[in-house]
Amino acid sequence: MSTPKALRQPASLRLVSGAFLTLWCLIAAFPILWITVMSVKVPIDAFAANPLDVILGPLTKAQGRGLSLIGIAAWAGYLWLTFRACTRGLPQLVARFSPFGITALGWLIAALAAGILFVAVGFGVLTPLIGAIDAALGLEPLIGLTTQHYQAVWVENAFWRNFVNSLIVTGGVVTVSLTVGTLAGYGLARSGSNLAFWILIVALVFRALPHSVLVAGYLPVFINSAEYLRPILGDAAPTLYGKPFAVIAVLVAINQPFTIWMLRSFFQSIPAELDEAARVDGCTHFQAFRRVIMPVMWPGVITTGLFSFLLGYNDFLVTSLLLDASNQTMVPAIAGYFNRETTTTDQVQAVAAAVSITAPLFLLVMVFQRQIVSGLTAGAVKG
Amino acid sequence: MKFRTFAAFVAPSLLMMFVFIAVPLVSVFLQSFEQTQPVVERIEVESCTPGFVTQNCTTEIRTQPVLDESGRVVTQTVFTGLESYRNVLEPARAMAAIRAGDWSGLMAIDFWKALRFTLTFTLITLPLVIGVGLAIALAVNNASRTIRGPVIFVSLLPFIITPVIGALSIRWLFVGDGILTQAIEWWTGHQVYMFAQGWTIELLMLFYRVWHVAPFAFVIFYAGLQTVNTDSLEAAIIDGATRFERLRYVIVPHLMPLIVFIALIHLMDAYRVFDEVVGFRSEAHVISLQWLTYHFLEPDSTGNRAISRASASAMLTMIGIVILLVPLLRKTWRDHKGAH
Numbered sequence: 090m091s092t093p094k095a096l097r098q099p100a101s102l103r104l105v106s107g108a109f110l111t112l113w114c115l116i117a118a119f120p121i122l123w124i125t126v127m128s129v130k131v132p133i134d135a136f137a138a139n140p141l142d143v144i145l146g147p148l149t150k151a152q153g154r155g156l157s158l159i160g161i162a163a164w165a166g167y168l169w170l171t172f173r174a175c176t177r178g179l180p181q182l183v184a185r186f187s188p189f190g191i192t193a194l195g196w197l198i199a200a201l202a203a204g205i206l207f208v209a210v211g212f213g214v215l216t217p218l219i220g221a222i223d224a225a226l227g228l229e230p231l232i233g234l235t236t237q238h239y240q241a242v243w244v245e246n247a248f249w250r251n252f253v254n255s256l257i258v259t260g261g262v263v264t265v266s267l268t269v270g271t272l273a274g275y276g277l278a279r280s281g282s283n284l285a286f287w288i289l290i291v292a293l294v295f296r297a298l299p300h301s302v303l304v305a306g307y308l309p310v311f312i313n314s315a316e317y318l319r320p321i322l323g324d325a326a327p328t329l330y331g332k333p334f335a336v337i338a339v340l341v342a343i344n345q346p347f348t349i350w351m352l353r354s355f356f357q358s359i360p361a362e363l364d365e366a367a368r369v370d371g372c373t374h375f376q377a378f379r380r381v382i383m384p385v386m387w388p389g390v391i392t393t394g395l396f397s398f399l400l401g402y403n404d405f406l407v408t409s410l411l412l413d414a415s416n417q418t419m420v421p422a423i424a425g426y427f428n429r430e431t432t433t434t435d436q437v438q439a440v441a442a443a444v445s446i447t448a449p450l451f452l453l454v455m456v457f458q459r460q461i462v463s464g465l466t467a468g469a470v471k472g
Numbered sequence: 473m474k475f476r477t478f479a480a481f482v483a484p485s486l487l488m489m490f491v492f493i494a495v496p497l498v499s500v501f502l503q504s505f506e507q508t509q510p511v512v513e514r515i516e517v518e519s520c521t522p523g524f525v526t527q528n529c530t531t532e533i534r535t536q537p538v539l540d541e542s543g544r545v546v547t548q549t550v551f552t553g554l555e556s557y558r559n560v561l562e563p564a565r566a567m568a569a570i571r572a573g574d575w576s577g578l579m580a581i582d583f584w585k586a587l588r589f590t591l592t593f594t595l596i597t598l599p600l601v602i603g604v605g606l607a608i609a610l611a612v613n614n615a616s617r618t619i620r621g622p623v624i625f626v627s628l629l630p631f632i633i634t635p636v637i638g639a640l641s642i643r644w645l646f647v648g649d650g651i652l653t654q655a656i657e658w659w660t661g662h663q664v665y666m667f668a669q670g671w672t673i674e675l676l677m678l679f680y681r682v683w684h685v686a687p688f689a690f691v692i693f694y695a696g697l698q699t700v701n702t703d704s705l706e707a708a709i710i711d712g713a714t715r716f717e718r719l720r721y722v723i724v725p726h727l728m729p730l731i732v733f734i735a736l737i738h739l740m741d742a743y744r745v746f747d748e749v750v751g752f753r754s755e756a757h758v759i760s761l762q763w764l765t766y767h768f769l770e771p772d773s774t775g776n777r778a779i780s781r782a783s784a785s786a787m788l789t790m791i792g793i794v795i796l797l798v799p800l801l802r803k804t805w806r807d808h809k810g811a812h
Contacts, residue, residue, distance in 0.1 A: 098614065102614075102715070103614065106610070106611040106614045106615070107611075107614075107615065109607065109608075109611050110608070110611040110612065110615060110623060113608055113611070113627070114623060114626045114627070116683065117626050117627055117629055117630050117683070117687070118626050118629060120630075120638070120641040120642050120644075120645060120683075121629055121630075121633065121641060123641070123644075123645060123651065124641045124644055127644070136649040136650070138649075138654045138658075140651055140655075143651060268484075269484045269485045269488060270485060272481045272482070272484060272485065273481060273482045273484070273485030273486070275481055276473070276477075276478050276480075276481030276482040277482065279473050279478075280473045280478045282475075282478070284478075285478070285482075286808055288482065288486070290801065290804060291489075292489070293797075293800075293804075294797060294801075295489060295493050296740065297740040297743075297793050297796070297797055298493070298497075298790070298793065299743070299744045299746075299761070299762045299765070299786070299789050299790075299793070300744070300746075300762070301746070301762045301763075301765035301766045301769065301782075301786060301789075302496075302497070302500060302765065302786040302787075302789060302790060303492070303493060303496045303497070303500075304765075304766075304769060305496075305500050305503070305765060305768075305769060305779065305782045305783050305786045306495070306496025306497060306498075306499045306500040306503075306783075307492075307496055308769055308777065308779065309503070309508070309779050310496075310499070338488070338492060339492055341488060341492075342488045342489055342491070342492030342493055343492070343493070345485055345488055345489050345493075346489070349485055374473065374477045374481075375477075375480075378481075399632065402634070403634040403635060403636075405634075405635070405636045405746075405747055405750060406746060406747075406762075406766060410766070410769055410770070420634055420636055420637070423636070423637070423640075424636075424750065436644075436647075439640075440644060443637045443640055443641065446634055446637055447633055447634065447637055450632050450633060450634065451629070453632065454625060454628050454629060454632050455625070458621075458624065458625055458628065461628060461632070462624065462628075462691055462695075465688060465691045465692060465695075466691065466692060466695035
């Protein structure tokens with residue numbers, strides 16, 4: 090693409106803008122990168138004064154934990170292969186084998202399977218293999234690297250239980266909020282009535298509410314719900330406090346205003362002639378929605394689903410107040426580390442837990458970058 | 473679309489919002505005027521210890537909660553009017569502090585402290601987020617096509633990261649032996665304690681929020697920049713406009729609706745500031761309005777939750793949101809009426 094000469098920029102401006110961009114990328118990535126590096130070092134290395142010590146980890150290396158040149162090369166190759174597989178092969182597999190033709194469900198399963206496979210092959214096959222080669226060639230580790238904190242967090246402190254809870258809550262939030270939200274979004278997009286306008290405005294007001302205001306309303310009811318519900322449900326009446334499904338319902342409701350706004354703008358971009366054609370062919374409104382509109386709505390649904398995922402996954406306030414210790418999700422569970430964070434080992438374990446929480450999000454951005462950007466802009470284009 | 477079909481499509485979503493947003497709002501409003509306490513009774517207890525010749529007996533009056541037949545504490549709910557609001561606002565102390573011109577006295581009261589922080593936080597981050605977002609968008613727009621993808625990827629990371637974790641990751645850089653604290657100490661030759669006083673924590677919180685939200689502003693501005701009319705840009709060049717003038721009079725007016733959009737979303741979100749207080753563990757120095765409500769809702773050392781005080785502080789927080797939203801709603805209403 091050739092730019093007109095008058096629009097071309099002087100070198101100094103290009104330099105400044107390039108420098109600014111580099112600086113921004115550094116600032117954006119540095120905290121996340123740095124805690125990732127910290128999480129694989131022994132505590133003294135992780136909090137060393139010299140940045141090179143943190144990166145190379147001499148004490149970690151001295152303990153015999155680390156990667157040799159071959160190890161680094163092998164891991165880099167393995168990461169590259171995984172990345173290729175995820176971006177090239179996986180979408181086709183998902184498209185072909187999705188259960189009931191629901192692509193979103195297929196992606197969920199595929200992402201989970203890919204993650205587990207990655208960890209299993211990486212540590213089950215690659216690590217012993219590298220160890221054997223190193224021993225055979227007599228190679229010294231080049232940089233210190235240890236997974237002891239991850240082991241402590243995931244195995245000893247049973248972080249996997251929080252992970253499962255996070256999966257349940259997030260999965261529930263995404264499915265329910267999309268099911269309810271697509272219906273409402275379609276209805277609102279296709280109705281030009283005053284009522285639809287007012288519903289959207291009320292939803293906007295609800296979007297602005299601080300979540301703690303709502304939780305103050307739920308808490309006493311949830312704690313005493315067994316007593317309130319006994320006349321209706323008898324002795325089977327549940328105490329809603331501490332139950333994941335109650336939290337799912339709450340998060341879905343909190344997320345609903347945003348979901349319907351976003352889905353509405355996606356539905357509006359689908360021409361109304363499409364459902365009119367379906368109606369002429371004898372479909373009811375619901376059939377038109379199910380058979381004609383939904384198949385072309387998948388990009389919008391996936392994008393909105395991503396944001397529901399982020400809300401459910403990232404939430405601290407609601408989950409920490411409404412779930413008890415046995416059903417805790419990952420983000421509030423990390424607060425447990427604050428209270429114990431007395432030794433540097435505890436601190437590095439907390440860092441490892443934080444990196445563990447971030448890793449799925451990282452994968453998410455990698456796979457869905459385009460959808461996230463289109464979702465962010467879809468809401469704004471309409472103003 | 474007929475009304476019945478419309479209702480059928482919208483009903484599940486409306487029901488969810490009604491049950492889990494509208495009803496709690498009403499119940500919070502009611503709760504803020506009443507107080508639920510355990511019923512206590514005063515009983516006279518005679519306790520005796522064996523002594524020589526006669527027992528030593530003392531009687532004392534003890535207060536203890538009344539238990540029902542299944543052994544649970546009986547509670548009663550009484551209407552207390554504005555009592556909870558008084559507990560949160562502490563008007564007497566606040567007035568005394570204001571009369572005496574005692575700023576730190578006013579800031580010793582949790583609510584006013586939280587209000588002060590929430591408002592300054594919201595107002596300071598707003599221009600920063602818009603400015604930084606616009607700057608990144610312009611810089612990316614200048615950059616060559618091949619690097620745009622990776623730059624957008626890296627930029628999305630701070631936006632997508634769990635807020636508590638994002639705050640924590642910055643905290644770990646600045647804790648006592650964190651790498652950046654040590655860098656500052658090496659640079660200045662002084663001991664630095666970033667988490668020992670309020671203002672340094674607030675600086676870090678401001679930095680964190682801009683870091684977290686600027687990518688969102690960037691993506692939206694970047695999308696807006698793609699639709700800038702090149703004809704009007706060229707016309708501006710022919711008229712002899714400098715680069716800055718073109719930015720000021722062509723590009724920014726084009727982006728204005730988006731700037732308003734970002735500002736609104738950011739005002740709503742920044743007013744709810746909460747995760748920073750948890751992530752930076754700044755409870756002792758800096759607190760926000762939403763954190764105050766959260767804190768009342770958490771069980772205290774005796775396992776009680778101050779529900780009515782939480783409701784009162786929640787209602788007070790709401791007033792701020794309403795003030796924030798009124799101009800927006802009035803504008804939307806005028807637009808809507810104009811459209812019909």
